[in-house]
Amino acid sequence: MDDVAIAWFRRDLRLADNPAWAAATAHQVALPVAVLEPRLVRAAGPHRLLAYFGALAGLEQSLNELDASLHVVVGDPIEVISQLAVETGGATVAVNADVTEYSMRRDAKVAEALGRPLDSHWGTLVHPPGSVLTGKGTLSQVFTPFWKRWQALPLPPAVGTGRVGVAGTVLAADLNFGPAGLTTISLAEARSELERLGVSVPSVDDVPTTAAWSEPRAAEQLTTWLEQVDRYNEIRDGFDIAGTSELSSALHFGLLSPRAIAAQVATGTAGRSAFVRQLAWRDWYSHLTYEHPDITRRALRPAYDRIKWRTGAPADQDFKAWSTGRCGYPIVDAAMRQLSATGWIHNRLRMIAASFLVKDLLIDWRRGEQWFRRLLRDGDIAQNAGNWQWCAGTGPDASPYFRVFSPVTQSRRYDPEGNYLRRWLPELARLPNRQIHAPWDAPPQVLSVAGVRLGVDYPAPVVDHAQARQRALDAYRCALDTETDSA
CATH class of the missing domain: 1.10.579.10 (DNA Cyclobutane Dipyrimidine Photolyase, subunit A, domain 3)
Structure with a gap:
């Protein structure tokens, strides 16, 4: 089939303001795919695993509302993505890049197996690595100068939710998925497959509700937080009050766009500026990790x-x-x-x-x-x-x-x-x-x-x-x- 794109979801489990998803849906057909890597699932702790499967369920629900399906595969993405691309007629593979050593190495190997680069975007950060530099063209080793340059940059443009040309379950059959090729399965079936491989995963009953980790629920949490963000610099340090947004999990799993949060919050008050500054800290640590992929093993000094x-x-x-x-x-x-x-x-x-x-x-x-x-x-x-x-x-x-x-x-x-x-x-x-x-x-x-x-x-x-x-x-x-x- 001509003009097919695979939207490979990783830590960007939303549709709104998701540049990789927008790029995929600009093609005639976009196939939403999640690859569950047994190694990563096994390494995740119980709380993150529960949150991850909840977020995937939320993404699945959002796609169902577009009459589309999330196609799940359990396996090694180096093999899975390249085989999917072949079976869909040499599809483009759109992703949001990550800064970790493992992610960069994995994506390089996937690109090598594909024989072409991934269609890579930066939907997990406000500003991508390499965009916030000193006058000498280097990444600042001090946060305050980084923050000044960060906030002086214009925000990247917003992108849409991609509501046309989305592949659903009928199209999946048309693409020859099945016993003769690579089979995509539902999220519930993926849980069973991982259990068969000896990887313990949360059951459907363990996830409180799909809405608890969905994109709409994260958006509601942001809206609620905006009612008190103006006081953020006054209330942020108290342990016994809800003085912080508690949006870190939504950001980690990409249920919210950091770019969209920065745009919505802005810096019109001291509280809002202090909160947006935290997004800059988040970018700075990601930029440092991009330059120092061994950050978990070696002191940066x-x-x-x-x-x-x-x-x-x-x-x-x-x-x-x-x-x-x-x-x-x-x-x-x-x-x-x-x-x-x-x-x-x-x-x-x-x-x-x-x-x-x-x-x-x-x-x-x-x-x-x-x-x-x-x-x-x-x-x-x-x-x-x-x-x-x-x-x-x-x-x-x-x-x-x-x-x-x-x-x-x-x-x-x-x-x-x-x-x-x-x-x-x-x-x-x-x-x-x-x-x-x-x-x-x-x-x-x-x-x-x-x-x-x-x-x-x-x-x-x-x-x-x-x-x-x-x-x-x-x-x-x-x-x-x-x-x-x-x-």
Whole structure:
């Protein structure tokens, strides 16, 4: 068949303002395809996997409303996409590119198998890599100059939803899919196929509702957020209030266009400007990852790869205490328990928990990055690794190594009434507001009245913060001194 395009959906599970989908539907026929890679599905944590299948179900529903179908294949995209292209008569393959090392390598191999480049677009970012540069033509290693240039650029033009020439189930049969060729299946059938391969996936009943992760639902969430975005810079740090948009998962799975969000929010007030600035941070970390695909493995400031991180059984025990919410510092424990239970925590809580692992426990930031990435519903490699390197002081424009978050100070400042702590640490719920942030400082009588026995009902702190802070500073200085000595 002439003039056929495959729209290969990955992390862009929407139809509105999706440049790859728009490009595909500009052809006579567009075939919407999702390839489920067993390796990636197996590696995803439970919350992200649930969200991903929910988002796919939402995309399937959006396509059904166009009298089209999402064609799902379980397998290796290097084989699947090239075979689909052959069976559809040499179709164009339209995609939205990604910045991760795996994605870029995979897309290069798919293009090689096709014998031609992918029709590649950038629907996952506001501005693509290489478009926000210094006067010398390089990517700024400091965020503020990047932000100034980023916001000075005109937004890319919007694209439509692609409502014509969309291939449905009847057309799929016309393209000779079946026993003699490559069979596309429904999302429900894909779940069964993955289970047959030994990959555990959520059942239909596990996804609360299709609407919970659909493109329209994400748009409704944005609309609701716009009612308070003007106050964003005032309310963003509170743990016990809905002071953030919580749109990170919708952005990760491409249910919303970051370009469209930037256009809709604009920068007319301080709150709106502060929120759009977060989209620029998101772009910046993606641009850094595009230039440094090994961002999950190497410090972007090489000297910090000389840090002598704690290893062995004691470090492993402390890592377990941190990861399970049993380290004895309430704000860290509450954050880690929420992460485990829901797959999402407030950005400041992510920073507090990360700082504690790296600075208080002196455990390699890469271990924490991997733990977060698996559990986070919005576990984006560029954003997760970029923020971990920021907290560890190992990345460009990072928090200075000598800045160490005090978990007690942070807890008292941003959860003064202890409401967040009581929600996730019910064993401490009866402690007064002052003592709940640092129960080890509470008088014995106060602990007794609250029914708290340190080391029994709630763990004693695994480290003394002041001593741990000094240990971290010494380790960082030693790494930097080693660099100076070898220069």
